Amino acid sequence: MAVEFDFLFALPQGLHARPAGRFQETAERFEAEVRWINLRTGAEADGKSSLALIGTDTQRGDPCRIRIDGPAAPEARRALRALLEDLPRWEAEAAEAQAAPSPDLPPILALEEALVFRGLAAGPGIVRGPAAVRNAAPDLLETGGPAKTPQEEKADFRRAAAALAGEIQTALAAKKDKTERGVLEAHLSILRDRAFVAKVEDIIAAGNTSAAAAVGRAGRLFSAPLQTSRSAYIRERIADIRDIGGRLIAHLGGPAEDDIALIGPSILIADDLPPSRFLALDRSRLLGLVLENAGMTSHTLIMSRARGIPAVVGCPGLRGKLRRGEDIILDGGRGLVIPAPSEAVGRYYEREAAWDRRRAALRREKGRLPGLTADGRRVEIAANIGDPEELASAWDNGAEGVGLFRTELMLMGRPSAPGEEEQFGAYARLAREAGGRPIIVRTFDIGGDKPLPFLPLPVEANPFLGCRGVRIYEQHGDLIRTQLRALLRAAALGPLKIMVPMIATLDEILGMKALVAGVAGELAAAGLPHRPDVELGMMVEVPSAALLVDRFAEHVDFFSVGSNDLLQYFFAADRGNPDVRSIGRPEHPAFLRLLRTIVDAAHEKGRWVGLCGEIASSVRLLPLLVGLDFDELSMNAATVPDVKARLRGLNAAACRALADEAAGLDRAVAVEERLEAFGREAADAPLIVPALVRLRSDSRSKAEALQELAALLEEAGRTEDRREVEKAFWQRESTGSTGLGFGVAIPHGKTAAVGAVCVGMMRFAAPFLWDSNDEEPVDLAVMLVIPDGERSQEHLRLLARLSRRIVHDEFRAALRAAPDEEMVVRLVEDALAG
């Protein structure tokens, strides 16, 4: 007996895995054949296969028919009808459970319905290239080994499917999160999908196909119809099929871990990457890096940032969702990974990257200026490097020295320690290429998170509190003596200084001095040229040393604060542990007081103090570090221009007052607020200048126009963060379009990313509709941007006056006819004058 009924599909996201799974479950309870027919697309599917159901590409509002044939048809009809009526209610709940899209996403991604994976920004920059997926779910395109008999292959397949189902169920049992459970359940339903299973077994039965190859082929067959779906949500389900297929293939003995070597320029996607593996990579081919499970200050990321490699951390499960070689865009500044970008998304990012490059060129130019505050206080801006190769880039970025050369990186990724001559070669190169700039070489800092194959170190319960840095020198005397010999010899060739890590007690530094003296004696005896009086300094990264700087100052020539370790030791909060990482905040008043103690004690004794931790590269924290009176800041070479540019805009006396005030506050958040207020102290700049006018823009849409206007502000030096400005524009657009009619739009916004009120104008070479429901295309945009918390009534009055003028036909006509930027500026200034 056959029955059927028609209905309009109501779920906003279309028929995706969860509702399809529910439909399948219900259909399976009845002894009847159930067919789902989408009357819009004509696609027809087995109602007992959720994969086939998803493949109908059923969207909201599609007319659909259910046909049921079999003894239990009437009961099935009742149950399925009830389910379909119930679905919207059920889904509304699921939709709420999903996180709202963050305002930080470039709006173009939402407009284009792009598939986006979000992680943490771990290295700014935009790159596009093929994904090199390390240890990924094996690609479904790959075929397995030679086939056994169909019976054996079928049995293998069933075993693998059962084993994988067991794995997923175990994971499911441990999960509480509703969304995560939903995903696992959807995976389980794919694995058990009867159409999928039947397809795999059919392919095997046809002969001469291994189970692994059959899984791959079936997976592709089921993915194909989803590829063309209009709904991003459904397209994303391909990833689930790929995920399950790949895991099945791995269970069937397929490839598990692939080689990390990069065949061509690629974006490497991996779980984590040990520093040595990173160093072993051909970095000319490494366009970008996505690490699913790496701490932000892991050494691999510290190194990749120093090299300016765009990087994202997080995106759990990403590896299982990308094909090998899939075209992706990596937006390191926002922490995004965008596979298979559309043309508009590609264009948006191309423009972003172009502005980033221009901005970088400008920055570098400014970076060559000396590290001075606006009121003339000198702060040396230096670079942290780990390889003599990086010197050129450090100088290119405007570094005034090397504040930290990490020698331990020379030890990594090799079977034995480098000998004296090899080390001398490296240090001599530093000395020769220094060009008179100071270079601080830190002796080996090993132990803890940096184990070495040739150096037997005890396995410790707590390596960060164990044998690291100077503490291993006694047991490994040869290693440190060889290094000191090479260093003293190289120091004769150029301005090298030596710095010792992990000093906690006075005896450690005295021991080190004795060692240096001994080595100098050896070299003298051997008649080798060297510099016996090389400057010797120490890292301040252990709180006990921090509080005894006045005494240490009698024995060392300089200090450098290792803020990463000092922070984690001071707050007893592991910087690699995401659960406690936020406790050790560098702007915490307690930490500021500690830093002040260090600097003041050193200065008291006429010693200089630098800082070489991650915070040295923070433009945000810079006013505090300047205010604390550091003599030198050493950071990733790539951030030198930014920090220097900010430094040159700061007033040392004001920074000093800020640091005094901050050290007297109670909490990190209070300091943060104070810092923000400090940053807001607006420079008094004219509202409009020629740099804020563009007479011929090639933007083709509102999204591109807002992007370009924000970039215009950045190029004109009115903002350090054009993305924030763009966000502010969009926030305003979301409350109602700023398209005015008359072919004019007045995009505007309020944001902390500008320091002063700005007015700008842009004319579009190819007018476009500002909003899809507009009648006439826009060829003219007048932008108004005001700083958050702008209180100047005078500025606001000027803007009001300008707004009133914009609705006058003659004024707009004059803006359109203006032959050059100066004319536009004059017109606007006249309007502002009233």
Add this chain to the structure above:
Amino acid sequence: MIFVAITACPTGIAHTYMAAERLEKAGKKLGLPTKVETQGAMGIENELTVDDIRKADAVIFAAGIPVQKRERFEGKRIFEVPVQDAIKNAEAILQKIQNELGR
């Protein structure tokens, strides 16, 4: 026929003043006295007095956001229009209200 109007918008720096300008201009052109109070980033300006409101035949709200001190208009005939419309079609709005009130 006498109008009073209030203009406002989310950021309070652009549409508020554009709409005000257009309504004032339209009133002048049509010979219909129109006083416009702006509720923008500078706060309330050109504030409507009790007397202004009492004398007015019609009140226009051209605001994308809630109007402040709304209670002043209790018992008055209020016409709410999108602030965009006030910028684009100020004259048409005044004329339409005039027709609707039959004067």
